[in-house]
Amino acid sequence: MTTDALLDDGLMRAHELMRQRRFGEAIDWLADLCRQYRDDRLERLLALCRYRSFVEQPPHSDVPDPWHAGVPDPFADVAGVPEISASQLNAATLAAGIHHHGALLVRGLLEEPAALQLADGIRAALDACTAWHDKGEGEFDGSWYSRLPLQDGCELAQARPWVESAGGVWLADSPRMLHELTDLFDVRGLVDVIAGYFGERPMMSVGKSTLRCVPGTQGEADWHQDGAFMGADIRSVNLWLSLSHCGHDASGLEFLPRRLSRVLPTGSHGAHFGWSVGPGMVEIAAEGMATVSPVFAPGDALLFDHYFLHRTGVPTAIAKDRYAIESWFFAPSAYPTQQVPLRL
Numbered sequence: 001m002t003t004d005a006l007l008d009d010g011l012m013r014a015h016e017l018m019r020q021r022r023f024g025e026a027i028d029w030l031a032d033l034c035r036q037y038r039d040d041r042l043e044r045l046l047a048l049c050r051y052r053s054f055v056e057q058p059p060h061s062d063v064p065d066p067w068h069a070g071v072p073d074p075f076a077d078v079a080g081v082p083e084i085s086a087s088q089l090n091a092a093t094l095a096a097g098i099h100h101h102g103a104l105l106v107r108g109l110l111e112e113p114a115a116l117q118l119a120d121g122i123r124a125a126l127d128a129c130t131a132w133h134d135k136g137e138g139e140f141d142g143s144w145y146s147r148l149p150l151q152d153g154c155e156l157a158q159a160r161p162w163v164e165s166a167g168g169v170w171l172a173d174s175p176r177m178l179h180e181l182t183d184l185f186d187v188r189g190l191v192d193v194i195a196g197y198f199g200e201r202p203m204m205s206v207g208k209s210t211l212r213c214v215p216g217t218q219g220e221a222d223w224h225q226d227g228a229f230m231g232a233d234i235r236s237v238n239l240w241l242s243l244s245h246c247g248h249d250a251s252g253l254e255f256l257p258r259r260l261s262r263v264l265p266t267g268s269h270g271a272h273f274g275w276s277v278g279p280g281m282v283e284i285a286a287e288g289m290a291t292v293s294p295v296f297a298p299g300d301a302l303l304f305d306h307y308f309l310h311r312t313g314v315p316t317a318i319a320k321d322r323y324a325i326e327s328w329f330f331a332p333s334a335y336p337t338q339q340v341p342l343r344l
Contacts, residue, residue: 007039014045023053027343034179040143043175051148051172051206053343059203059332065235066091066199071099080257080292081105081302091196094237094303102259103304105294109241110184115298118181119243119323122211125174129164143176145169148206156207156340163210171209171327172342181325182344185239191344194237198331202237203341208328214251214312216320221251221313222276226328227263227306229275230339235331236306242296243323247313250322253302254293254313256286261307277309285309 001009010033017026030046033039073096075082082097083105097104110118121144128145148170150157163170171178182204185191194202208226226238246252267273269280282291293313296302304310330341 003037007033007037007042011041011045014042014049018049018052021056023049023057023343027053031179031183035183038176040146040175043143043179044146047146047148047172047175047178047342050178050204050342050344051150051340054203054341055151058337059335059341059343061200061332063198063200063331063333067095067099067197071095073100075101080289081255083107086110089190089193091193094193094197097303098237098259098305100259102257102308103255103302106301106303107297108299109190109301110188110299112298114184115241115243118177118241118325119298121174121177121180122169122213122243122323122325125169125177125211126167126213129169129173144174146173146175148172150206150340154340156338159207167214168210168212170206171204171211171325172206174211177211178342181327185327186344190239194239194329197237198235198329198333200331200333202329202344203332203335204344205328205330205336206340206342208238208326208339210326212322212324212326214322214324216250216318216322218251218312218314218318218322221311222272223279223282223309223311224266224276225260225263225307225309228266228277230306230336232263232306233334234306234336235334237329238304238306238308239327239329240302240304241325241327242300243298243325244321245295245297246322246324247293247295248315249317250315250320251318252293252296252313252315252322253310254291255302255304255308255310256282256289257292258286258289259307260285260309263307264309282309 081103124144269278271278
């Protein structure tokens with residue numbers, strides 16, 4: 001049987017599984033095919049299947065937070081956000097970093113060659129997005145950029161143009177990058193780590209998982225907590241992954257290195273926008289603690305939740321573009337439906 005025939009048979013089986021609403025099996029089947037064949041039809045259908053699984057079978061879970069009784073802190077002697085190596089990352093260190101210090105910095109989560117390859121993928125996705133707009137919206141379809149067909153009336157779709165105008169592309173709108181990143185996370189055990197933290201297998205956000213290239217011309221950015229957009233009554237983890245050297249001559253992240261347990265008031269204390277946290281409020285929340293802007297290497301990652309106070313860090317020597325991916329994960333027992341989760 002030829003490769004084309006094998007792919008056709010594989011696609012037919014996937015469509016049949018989806019017709020029968022056996023989305024978990026369809027996702028596993030398509031993901032396995034995508035590992036064997038680099039085919040845009042497979043990658044686009046896999047992205048659609050992850051979305052359809054949420055739309056047609058919204059997750060319902062009453063799994064309790066496994067850390068509700070308290071989290072031991074192996075970093076009790078650390079002031080600020082603790083740093084660990086990739087080999088030290090597990091559910092317990094993730095819980096300790098977030099609950100006691102606000103975040104966890106993981107050095108070398110990916111090897112540099114793998115990180116730089118993902119950065120090339122971001123560039124390809126951004127270029128394909130530009131080509132899609134230049135060719136009249138719809139005349140171009142591919143695997144680097146193919147818009148996830150959200151349901152009519154989906155409010156989230158209104159945010160897509162804003163993301164793209166700011167040098168980003170939703171991960172879900174790049175089927176190849178979505179497959180490559182989710183497969184990488186699965187193989188490296190990162191999905192299992194987050195599942196251990198939540199006590200249940202996570203879902204990934206459409207609206208908050210983004211491929212980004214921040215230009216070397218970036219000016220001052222605004223402080224924010226993502227809970228201001230998504231709500232406080234959720235369980236979340238953002239895996240912010242650096243794919244280039246940043247924080248010295250390229251933008252990085254500036255953040256308050258402490259745990260906050262509430263969403264701060266927005267649009268006040270000198271804030272530029274209604275959604276942002278004003279510098280005066282940042283000073284109040286800091287209680288004398290200084291904000292920090294670490295230097296990141298390709299493959300370093302910062303993990304935090306929706307209470308973390310941060311902004312794009314703009315160093316005085318900024319001259320280069322910065323590539324990074326933010327991947328937001330939610331627990332099925334407490335997730336923001338307006339962000340449209342994808343099944344993993």
